[in-house]
Structure formats: C-alpha cells, structure tokens
Amino acid sequence: MARILSIDYGQKRTGLAVTDPLQIIAGGLATVSTSGLFDWLKDYLSKESVERIIIGEPKQTNGQPSENLARVQQFVNRWKKAFPEVPIEYYDERFTSVLAHQAMLDGGLKKKARQDKALVDEISATIILEDYLRSRK
Numbered sequence: 001m002a003r004i005l006s007i008d009y010g011q012k013r014t015g016l017a018v019t020d021p022l023q024i025i026a027g028g029l030a031t032v033s034t035s036g037l038f039d040w041l042k043d044y045l046s047k048e049s050v051e052r053i054i055i056g057e058p059k060q061t062n063g064q065p066s067e068n069l070a071r072v073q074q075f076v077n078r079w080k081k082a083f084p085e086v087p088i089e090y091y092d093e094r095f096t097s098v099l100a101h102q103a104m105l106d107g108g109l110k111k112k113a114r115q116d117k118a119l120v121d122e123i124s125a126t127i128i129l130e131d132y133l134r135s136r137k
Contacts, residue, residue, distance in 0.1 A: 002051035005044075006129035008093065008121050009055060009072045010034055015121030017129045021049070026129035031118035038078065050086055053079070054132045056093030056124070091132050093124070 001021050008015035014037050016029040032040045044050075055076060058066040072090075079088050 002049035004052055004054060004129065004132070005029070005041075005050050006054040006091075006125045006132065007037075007056065008125040008128060009037075009058075009068070009075060010121060011068065011071065013118055013121050015118075015123070015125035017122065017125035018048075018050075019129065019133070023051075023133065026126050026133060028122040028126045031121045037075070038082075041079075042082075045083070045086065053086060053088040054091045054129060055088055056128045057090035058093060091128055091135075093128055 001023055003021055004019045004023055006017045006026070008017075012034055013031050014034045015031050017026050018029045019026050030040075041053075055072060058068040058072060060066050076088055076090075079086075
C-alpha cells in the first residue's frame, strides 16, 4: 500500500503529515515554506509512494470559505495539472489549530515550544489526517 499525505496549507508555512504504508498511523512529517512546497512534495514523491493527498479546506467557523481558500485552490489546481495520477482532495480543517494547541498543552509542552508556529502547523496536518482516516472507517 502507499501512504496518504496531508497538507495544512498556510500563507507562509505549510504543515505536512503522512501515514505509514499500511495507512494505520498518522504522524507529523515536516513544516516547509509554502513557496517551496511544490518542489518539496515533488522530491518526496520521487522517494515515497503516495496514494493520495488530503489538503485542509479552510473555512470560517460558520462554514463560509476563509480568505486562504483561494490560495489553497490555486495550489490544488497546479497539483492536479502536474500530478494527475496522485489525487488531491479537500478535508474540513476547522478547529485544527485550536486542537493542535490543546494537544501541545496536554502533552506538557512548555510555553516557548507551544509558540513554535511550525510545530502547530505540523500537528494541525496530523489532526487533519487522523480525522480523514477516522472518517473512512
């Protein structure tokens, strides 16, 4: 089996998470500069087998699209043209940042570590992927 990769797409940084090859466990992979995301993913896919990509669909709490949605859609369209063999699909990402901060608190991380936005992005991508995996069962 191939892995499933998730993306928490941000304006400056993007958090990434991935499953194990059996698609049982989701784990944080990296946080990369959004400007270098496409090339980073291209390199990753040359080394690892990825079945599909799940990308957080940014919505406001009322369900309306957030301001970041246009940037996410541009990335998705670029991806679909360059890599049509690796499907990419949206998944609701509401509250993932809040859940990531809560997970950091529950994990006992010190205040300075909780302020690490790159870590928050990676944890958010992991939460998106975990939710996606649960929704498939």
